[in-house]
Amino acid sequence: MKKLFTSLILFLGLIFGLSLHAQVVTIGTGTSTQRYPLTPYYGYQRSASLYTAAEINTPGGGSILSVGWEATATMNITFPVKVYLKSVPSTTTAITAQNWNTVTTGATLVYSANVTSLAVGWNTLQLQLPYTYNGTDNLMVLVETNYGGSGGGSGTAGAGFKYSTATASHMYFEADTTAPAGNGTVTANRPNVQLTFGTPPTCLPMPPGGSLSTGTITATSAVLNWTAYSSAPAGGYDIYYSTTNTAPTAATPPSQNVPSGTTATLSPLVPSTTYYAWVRAKCSATDQSAWSGPITFSTPATCPPMPATGSLSMGTITTTTAVLNWTGFGYVPAAGYDIYYSTSNTAPTGATVPSQNVPSGTTATLSPLTPNTTYYAWVRARCSATDQSTWKGSITFTTPATCPPMPATGSLSIGTVTPTSAVLNWTAFGYVPAGGYDIYYSTTNTAPTGATVPSLNVPSGTTATLSPLTPNTTYYAWVRARCSATDQSTWKGPLSFYTGYCVPTAGTSSTLYYLNNITTTGGIANLNYTANSYTAYVNNSATVVSAIPSTSVTVNLAAAGNNTYYYYIWVDWNNDMNFNGPGETILATTGYVATATATIPITAGQAPGNYRVRMATSELSTITSCGPAPYGNYVDFTLSVIALQPCSAAPPSNIAVSNLTASSAVVSWIPAIGATYTLRYKKVTDVTWTTINITTPLTSSQLLSNLADQTQYEVQMATICGGTTGAFSPSVNFTTPPLTYCTANPTGNTGTSGYINNVTVTPTNTPIMFNNSGSDGYKDYTTDPTKMIILERGSGNTNKISVNKYWPGSSSSYGISAWIDFNRNGTFETSERVLNTTASTTTPVTATFPVPTIASGNVYTGTQPTRMRVVMSTSSTNTPCGTFTQGEVEDYPVRFVDSQTCTTAPPTGITVNNISATNATVSWISTVGATYTVRWRVAPSGAWQTAAVPAGQNFYGITSLTEQTNYEVQVSTTCGGSTGAYSASVAFTTPPLAYCQMTGSGTNDHISNVTVTSSNLGVPPMNNTSVQTNYISYTTPETLITLDVNSQNN
Structure with a gap:
């Protein structure tokens, strides 16, 4: 019985002991995670959770001392958190959507503080106010975070708080900028929670929210x-x-x-x-x-510092003194103010000995100071011998020199610069220094010191000539005042200058655009400049274009890059080594152009001598003569103005030949006053001279045209003065270069790129040129006599060109342009463009064009062929030279003839083209007023078929021919009512009947069988089984299909 009593006492003691220790209630075993309730991902978040009395399972109730939630990830950020607890009737088993003010009404704030970090596991908040729970009500746990703004960012997306599913037992709110005012969102994702019950402290701490x-x-x-x-x-x-x-x-x-x-x-x-x-x-x-x-x-100091709004300032500063002012400290210190100043910016400490003390007032004169020295000053209040405020400062000031420098607003400038001298100017120093001014200049930008020996001294005035200098060199100059032999101001400078023309900068953004062709006419010596690669600045001043007063020089400019440009020409008429003088800008285009032409006028009063000429181009925006030109370049030349010569019968001097092309040359000379000239030229191997009489006074050049390429010529001149003709000069020989053309081609063609598949030229009075072609990128037909285009000089705007586009794939826009080198100078000029269309899918594209007359001087009169170029590209602004992305280029030979006089002789140039299986076109060179008859037959002995050609027509279309057959055709001429003999036969052969090509691209689906059954039962069906191919043509007897004419129901 005693042992049983003892056991009872032990059991009761155990129960009593447990009641004195904390009891932890964990609700929820789910492992899914969400950011609620403890993250500041949004600026303002709220979480309300409902737990039932059965889940809490503390029938007797108790004091809740802490609340915890289980996290699966860490988070390091500080944010404010409030926790409320609220008992609700046990009949409240679901949360209904409501706003935060409503849900917190009747709740008790039990925690309000900053949370600084979250760890993996249970994160427990010790309540600042224990909460008494009765054990029978259901319990709501309300959590509020107020990080503010847009929240803590992606790093706070969630510490991964575990939750379990409980229908309608969780509601959350989230908002940025301002706290949420609307109803929350109700879900079943209720956070797992730990509630710690225990005995509350008998002496409670500061309540939540207290401070x-x-x-x-x-x-x-x-x-x-x-x-x-x-x-x-x-x-x-x-x-x-x-x-x-x-x-x-x-x-x-x-x-x-x-x-x-x-x-x-x-x-x-x-x-x-x-x-x-x-x-x-x-x-x-x-x-x-x-x-x-x-x-x-x-706590503040007993001797407070200067208020934050206070400041130090400087008054009058001389070479040896300075007035320092400061703001009052808000009280009057008993011992005044301490001042400390120094030439180093090292702040004084409390132990630093002041430089001086000011018993009263807020100003002090600092003295003695050193001239031309920088000082730093501080001020503090002195309340007693042992109590001072902190120092206020520093303020910086500099004492002036005894020989003051140039005022800050002063400057140096350069006047006239020559290759060996320069005029330097400067602003007066505000006083007249007794020893004038010292000048120092150097080719290095190393500033002189007080000990540097000046380059020269100027006793008075503010200008100096620096000489001798080295041409084309950069110099740096400085100036100082000299007050005495031992007292000078600081140096002012440097100012840099260049003893030559500025070297412009260019090409910093692109090196694709540059002047690649510069020619001149009208000069005695002319330019013929070409370039094949980029150089930012080309100093070609050793190359001279010369002329005489009262004449002009015409300049033609072109640039590389297949684009349009700004063009510029400057001439330094006053030889001041810049291009800024009046009249020195000769050309500055106001918009983008492909090429440019300008005239340099040489006035009657222009002094003989050499003048620098600068030319430039820019692909993007306007430029100046010294640059920069990020998308262009510059080229310099020399213009030599030559004095007029007195009249004499002696041959002219300085006969020169320039601007050589395959078919032309320019002969130039120095003319004499009142003289005219006779010029003669020939091939060196010929005997007969061609003579040109030059009757215009002061003419200094003559164009020779229709020359043969790669041929040596000689030229002589004689002077006519006062009616007397002098002797011819010795021969000046020159050789024409070969005829060459710029290249043009696409660089990015693919299998679906468009190309030219037909070019047809229908000239006036000459044969038609018809050519079908495939995709070649670039094709040169100039050595193919069947592609020769014959044009009549002086024919009107009735010549026609037609170009057809073809696309292997889907159609896309292409532009087409064509040029004919009428003057045979190897250049496709803008005036020689005969077709110009913008990018489109239109095909064919056509145009009519005239051929220049001989009188115009713009057409070649020789017998050698020239060239037509056709360009097709995706651009709407095609050019005849350079590369482009996709398309094709084709070159054709061109020959010129004169209008033919009417005779009954057979026509020449009979051509047969545009030949198909059943048709052909015959054309020829016609004569004025003639009509024609065409006859043809199967060669060699078929019956002739004859057709009269309508008047004014020099071609005829022959039809109803048989494929793969040899034919011959002849033409006769009727003139003045008389008909001449037929021409010799011109043979041609019709090709087999051809069909357009098709091909497939599949590898599986295919035609497996084709059967054709004739309605004539006596004809066996054609039945052919096949395997997969992309294309096949069957030619065997077994695949021949036989059908009756006029039959039905096959």
Whole structure:
């Protein structure tokens, strides 16, 4: 019986002991995660969770001391958190959508503080106010985070809080910028929670949301305030403060005790010191709450510093003194103010000896100072011999030199610059230095010092000529005042200048665009400049174009890059080594052009001599003569103005030949006043001279045209003066170059790129040229006599060109242009373009064009062939040279003939083309007023078929021919009513009947069988089985299909 009683006592003791220890209730076993309830992903988040009394399972109720949630990831960020607990009737088993104010009505704020980090596992918040739960109600746990703004960002997307499913038992709110005002979103994803029950402290800490604050703070005291605790503690409040931020423990003796009220004066304190303070409730001598705090504050100095809005300023500064001013400190220090100044910017400390003391006032004169020196100054208040404020400063100032420098607004400038001298100008120094001015110049940009020996001295005035200098060199110049042999100002400078023309910069953005062709006419010596690669600046000043006064030089400019450009020409008429003078800009196009032509006028009064000419191009925006030209380049030449010569019968001097092309040359000479000239030229191997009489006074050049390429010629001149013709000059020989053309071709063609598949030229009075072609990228037909285009000189705008586009794939837009080199100079000029269409899918494209007359001088009169170029590209602005992405280029031979006089002789140039299986076109060179008869037959002995050609027509279309058959055709001429003999036969052969090509691209689906059954039962069906191919043509007897004419129902 005693043993049973003892066991009962032990059991009751165990039960009583358990009631004194914490009981942890965990609700929820789910492992899925969400960001609720403890993350600041949004600026303002809210979470409301409902847990039933059955889940809490504490029938007797108790005090909840902490709440925890289980996280699966860490998060390091500080954000404010509030926790509310709210008991609701056990009949409330689901949350209905409502706003936050409604859901928190009746709830108890049990926690309000910053959370600084979250760890993996259970994160438990110790409640600042224990919550009494009755054990029968259901419980709502409400969590509020207020990070603000747009929240903590992606790093706070969620610490992965575990949740379990409970129907309508969780509601969340989320918003940025402002707190959510609407209803929350109700879900079943309720956070798992841990509730810790236990005995609450008997002396409660500061309630949630409570805080500490300071009142009046002096140098030796401070007023501390705090929020009243939930119930006034019997022993009042303990205060602890310290100069270190080490939190007190329960065993730490308080600094003082406040029996009642929520404010205390902390004293004595040390001036200019930072303090930390804590507060706790004292319920009894042995029972106190946890400490709340700290709050930080600082006591001011007893000798306060200058207010933050105060400042230092400088008054008058001389070579040896300076006036320092400062703002009052808000009080009058008993011992005035200390001043410290130094030539180094090292701040003084409390132990630094002042430079001087000012007993009263807020201004001081600092003296003695050193001229031309930089100083730094500080000020502090002196309240007593042992009490001073902190230093205020520094302020910087510089004493002037005894020989002051040039004013800040002054400057140096350059006047006239020649290759060996330069005029330097400068602003006066505001006084006249006794020793004038020193000048120093150098080819290096190393500034002179006080000890540097000047290059020269100017006793008076503000200008100097620097000489001798080296041409085409960069110099740097400085100036200083000389007050005496031992006293000079600081140097002013440098100013840089160049003893030559500026070297322009270019090509910093692209090196595709540059002047590639420059020619001149009208000069005595002319330019014929070409370039095949990029150079930013080409100094071609050794190359001379010459002319005489009262004439002009025409300049033609073209650039590489297949584009349009701005073009420029400048001439330095006053030889001041820049192009800024009046009349020195000869050309500055106001818009984009492909090529440009300008005239350099040479006035009657222009002094003989050499003048620099600068030419430039820019693909993007306008430029100046010195650059930059990020998308262009510059080329320099020399223009030589030659004095007029007196009249004499002697041959002209300086006969020169320039601007050589395959068919032309320019002969130039120095003309004499009142003289005219006879010029003669021939091939070196010929005997007969061609003579040109030049009757216009002061003519200095003559164009020779219709020359043969790669041929040596000689030229002579004689002067006619006062009616007397002098002797011819010795021969000047020259050789024409071969006829060459620029290249053009596509660089990015693919299997589906469009190309030219037909070019037809229908000239006036000459044969038609018809050519079908495939895709070649570039095709040169100039050596193919069947592709010769014959044009009649002077024919009107009745010549026709037609070009057909073809696309292997889907159609896309292409532009087509064509040029004919009428003057046979190897250049396709803008005036020689005969077809120009913008990019489109239109095909064919056509145009009519005239052929220049002989009188115009723009057509070649020789017998050698020239060239037609056809360009097809995706651009709407085709050019005849260069590369482009997709398309084709074709070149054709061209020959010129004169209009033919009417005779009965058979026509020449009979051509048969556009030949198909059943048709052909015959054409010929016609004569004025003639008509024609055409006859043809199967060669060699078939019956002739004859057709009269309508008047004015030099071609005829023959039809109803048989494929793969040899024919011959003849033409006769009728003139003045008489008909001549037929021409010799011209043979041609018709090709087999051809069909358009098709092909497939599949590898599986295919035609497996074709059967054709004739309605004539006596004809066996054609039945053919096949395998997969992309294309096949059957030619075997077994695949021949036989059908009756006029039959039906096959």
